[in-house]
Amino acid sequence: MIMTAPNFDGPPHEGGCAPYTWEELAEAERQIGSTLHKLREAVKTLEGKSEPARYKSQITLAKRRIRAFTIARELIGRELDRRSPSCNTGKETSR
Numbered sequence: 001m002i003m004t005a006p007n008f009d010g011p012p013h014e015g016g017c018a019p020y021t022w023e024e025l026a027e028a029e030r031q032i033g034s035t036l037h038k039l040r041e042a043v044k045t046l047e048g049k050s051e052p053a054r055y056k057s058q059i060t061l062a063k064r065r066i067r068a069f070t071i072a073r074e075l076i077g078r079e080l081d082r083r084s085p086s087c088n089t090g091k092e093t094s095r
Helices: 022-047 052-082
Strands: none
């Protein structure tokens, strides 16, 4: 099954809000945080091996993913911070 990203080029949703609810963004931010934690632990483990040079490609990939997920998490955080109450579903959710 191929999943595609929503079309951001089209008209905004009701009230000018992005296609994701505040709650969806908050959950995505939480999931990214969890993944970042696991990636950081994996890097520590791989770098702590007796021959870390053998794992250079895995370490590099994990570090690149950490950078990408960190950027994504920051952007989601900015979007959550800038959201007006009219973009929320009415539920109070703490970050």
